[in-house]
Amino acid sequence: MGLLRFKMIETVMNRSAVEVTPPAGRPSEYFGSKVFGRKAMRKYLDRRTYDALVDTIENGTPLTREIADGIASGMRQWAMEHGADHYTHWFQPLTGGTAEKHDSFTAPDGQGGVLEEFSGKLLIQQEPDASSFPSGGIRNTFEARGYSAWDPTSPAFIVDTTLCIPTVFISYTGEALDYKVPLLRSISAVDKAATEVCRYFDRNVNRVFSYLGWEQEYFLIDESMWAARPDMVLTGRTMMGHESAKNQQLEDHYFGAIPLRVMAFMRDLEYECLQLGIPVKTRHNEVAPNQFELAPVYEEVNLANDHNQLLMTVMDKVARRHRFRVLLHEKPFKGVNGSGKHNNWSLGTDTGVNLLGPGHTALENLQFITFLVNTISAVHKHNGLLKASVMSATNSHRLGANEAPPAIISTFLGEQISAVLDKLAAGSDDEAIRFDAKSVFRMNGISRIPSIFLDNTDRNRTSPFAFTGNRFEFRAVGSSDNCAEAMIVLNTAVANELTEFRKEVDAKIAEGAKKERAIYEVLKRKIRESRAVRFEGNGYSDEWREEAGRRGLDCETSTPENLKRYLDDSSVRMFGDMGVYTRVELEARTEVKWETYVKKVQIESRVLGDLAMNHIVPIASKYEAVLLDKACRMKELGMMSTSDVELIRRIQEHTVSIQSGTSRMIEARKQANRIENMYEKAVAYHDSVAVLFDDIRKHIDSLEEIVDDQLWTLPKYREIMFIK
Ligand code: ADP
Ligand code: MG
Numbered sequence: 001m002g003l004l005r006f007k008m009i010e011t012v013m014n015r016s017a018v019e020v021t022p023p024a025g026r027p028s029e030y031f032g033s034k035v036f037g038r039k040a041m042r043k044y045l046d047r048r049t050y051d052a053l054v055d056t057i058e059n060g061t062p063l064t065r066e067i068a069d070g071i072a073s074g075m076r077q078w079a080m081e082h083g084a085d086h087y088t089h090w091f092q093p094l095t096g097g098t099a100e101k102h103d104s105f106t107a108p109d110g111q112g113g114v115l116e117e118f119s120g121k122l123l124i125q126q127e128p129d130a131s132s133f134p135s136g137g138i139r140n141t142f143e144a145r146g147y148s149a150w151d152p153t154s155p156a157f158i159v160d161t162t163l164c165i166p167t168v169f170i171s172y173t174g175e176a177l178d179y180k181v182p183l184l185r186s187i188s189a190v191d192k193a194a195t196e197v198c199r200y201f202d203r204n205v206n207r208v209f210s211y212l213g214w215e216q217e218y219f220l221i222d223e224s225m226w227a228a229r230p231d232m233v234l235t236g237r238t239m240m241g242h243e244s245a246k247n248q249q250l251e252d253h254y255f256g257a258i259p260l261r262v263m264a265f266m267r268d269l270e271y272e273c274l275q276l277g278i279p280v281k282t283r284h285n286e287v288a289p290n291q292f293e294l295a296p297v298y299e300e301v302n303l304a305n306d307h308n309q310l311l312m313t314v315m316d317k318v319a320r321r322h323r324f325r326v327l328l329h330e331k332p333f334k335g336v337n338g339s340g341k342h343n344n345w346s347l348g349t350d351t352g353v354n355l356l357g358p359g360h361t362a363l364e365n366l367q368f369i370t371f372l373v374n375t376i377s378a379v380h381k382h383n384g385l386l387k388a389s390v391m392s393a394t395n396s397h398r399l400g401a402n403e404a405p406p407a408i409i410s411t412f413l414g415e416q417i418s419a420v421l422d423k424l425a426a427g428s429d430d431e432a433i434r435f436d437a438k439s440v441f442r443m444n445g446i447s448r449i450p451s452i453f454l455d456n457t458d459r460n461r462t463s464p465f466a467f468t469g470n471r472f473e474f475r476a477v478g479s480s481d482n483c484a485e486a487m488i489v490l491n492t493a494v495a496n497e498l499t500e501f502r503k504e505v506d507a508k509i510a511e512g513a514k515k516e517r518a519i520y521e522v523l524k525r526k527i528r529e530s531r532a533v534r535f536e537g538n539g540y541s542d543e544w545r546e547e548a549g550r551r552g553l554d555c556e557t558s559t560p561e562n563l564k565r566y567l568d569d570s571s572v573r574m575f576g577d578m579g580v581y582t583r584v585e586l587e588a589r590t591e592v593k594w595e596t597y598v599k600k601v602q603i604e605s606r607v608l609g610d611l612a613m614n615h616i617v618p619i620a621s622k623y624e625a626v627l628l629d630k631a632c633r634m635k636e637l638g639m640m641s642t643s644d645v646e647l648i649r650r651i652q653e654h655t656v657s658i659q660s661g662t663s664r665m666i667e668a669r670k671q672a673n674r675i676e677n678m679y680e681k682a683v684a685y686h687d688s689v690a691v692l693f694d695d696i697r698k699h700i701d702s703l704e705e706i707v708d709d710q711l712w713t714l715p716k717y718r719e720i721m722f723i724k
Helices: 003-014 038-044 047-059 065-081 120-124 180-198 223-227 230-235 260-275 301-321 362-381 383-388 415-426 484-510 515-529 542-550 559-567 569-577 583-636 642-673 678-706
Strands: 086-091 099-104 106-108 114-116 146-150 157-159 162-171 208-222 280-285 291-296 324-327 341-349 432-435 441-444 465-467 472-474
Touching: 003 223, 038 047, 038 065, 047 065, 065 120, 065 162, 086 146, 099 162, 120 146, 157 301, 162 180, 180 208, 180 301, 180 341, 180 362, 180 484, 208 223, 208 301, 208 484, 223 230, 223 324, 230 583, 260 280, 260 291, 260 301, 260 324, 291 301, 301 324, 301 484, 341 484, 362 383, 362 415, 362 484, 362 515, 383 484, 383 559, 415 515, 484 515, 484 569, 559 569, 559 583, 559 678, 569 583, 583 642, 583 678, 642 678
Parallel strands: 086 162
Antiparallel strands: 086 099, 106 114, 146 162, 157 162, 208 291, 208 324, 208 341, 280 291, 341 472, 432 441, 465 472
């Protein structure tokens, strides 16, 4: 075994779990202690300031300068008492991740000293040097600057010694340069549309919230292994590596005991999360070795998404403390499952009703069916766009590759709900619908729907968009994604659908139809028209791919092509009507996505080329030389060494293939780099560069199997993937 690798493995074997100081007190005591939430606000703000801020948070009332100064002063005092000496606007640029620029609270006092200050102006607005964040040309066309502005609906928090203020990031002309602006717009669009529809059923509803409960999957690996794999360091994944003899076949990792070192990491992470007000709840092993999942209790989408963004940063930090690296890449290892981020999504009213949960009365159930059907219909109409919202260079290794979920968006409802919808669609208006011997769902006409009990065990793990009893679970989201992108499309599509629904129903009522009858008629049509998106079978099967194509669902697997769905007329119209994106914004953002795709594949291609040429080929040649030497000497002694000669021939074949494959890849890259148009460039990278990776890798992995282990420098899968 190579000396370096040997040393690393020795280090890993000798590592013990990092001691974790048990948190002081109970979770209920330290939960949110690093958040400027209602409790801290009450303590650090005077009554008038507090009331004004709550009014802003709840009703969007603009703040006066004086109130803003009051808030800033209270916030600073709280932050300093909790160890902070700097503050930053914390925003979510299109590069992914979060961005921050720290400023200290101190300012010269004009008399040779300093004093601490933080004004309302600094709280509300900052001008980060925006030129290095992608804008898809928006800032060039209009104004070179961008600015960040406070989002009071998501509370400020402290990380280490910095007060972080969640902000939006916009250009001077008001275009969104981040994920938060369109997310907030989509939240308000679905609120408006859903509230209007709720009023058919309950006039007391004034607001509808969209909720998100994410489940974050990730891999953990020892940091010395990570450091010795340049592919992992630079691209977040292994670009080569022969499968371990044992990986996930036995499925013994899932729900198995969590290794001690990992447990110490998780406890530390959870403590940090709880202090930051992230309501983490569930932790467990995932299917692949070294793969884990963390899930919180669901929250309003904007806050939930901020918490997920924050979690990803905190995870990285805590992992380093424990000498781990956390891998959020969607597919760090070949041959075992990749990581996703399930987005559990639902809508709920300010009167406390979950609109995607069956109710107890006929009216409640009609309301439930209304929201269910409108969601399905929205997903049907925009299935290609919804897929585009989660498509990326990294997530494409999951979607449309050989693993779940497939690159086709369909929805699974379960037998019961499916049957209910089919009966509804087929039934004539007056026909009594009796369904299920257990009287689970019985209906006479429409005005008598008693209760629906949902069987939660009725699950389909292969569906990318599954109804799971009181919510939809969107499983195609990538583990490294910003959840906002998927939530923006979903919220907007549902808002648009509900708006049209309301118009249609109102028109029928205006023509004299009774309200329930009008609703029923429109729903019937929608159920029939969206039938194609419903699929209860195995989403991973080849038959489904063919069937889905026949049904007219979007089956595109190429990321650059799929991203075009953002610019379809139907998408531009929908985003425009709902006030979520202008055409300029859509064009700019799609441009950024293509560019990001190009950059990622470009980096991967360079890393693969470098490793192939300066690790793999030299190692193979060294071993080949040893064998050649041996074969020659044996021949001198008059002995035949056919197996050595055969091995030499194989090594030679693989190295030649690697060398020629790498040259072809470099040539393809050069050609692609000459293309100006970003879409065409991305297509070239997809069609002529990325396609070559697998073949080069195949030869490298074959060499790994036959070359002397002592010469091999890169840690192998079997060494990386099992934390002891
Ligand atoms: P599973 O692995 O079975 O999907 P988990 O417990 O891992 O279940 O995750 C379920 C997620 O769904 C959690 O984040 C939970 O908060 C969230 N969730 C539950 N109910 C709702 C709801 N009504 N709306 C949105 N998210 C929800
Ligand atoms: Mg789930």
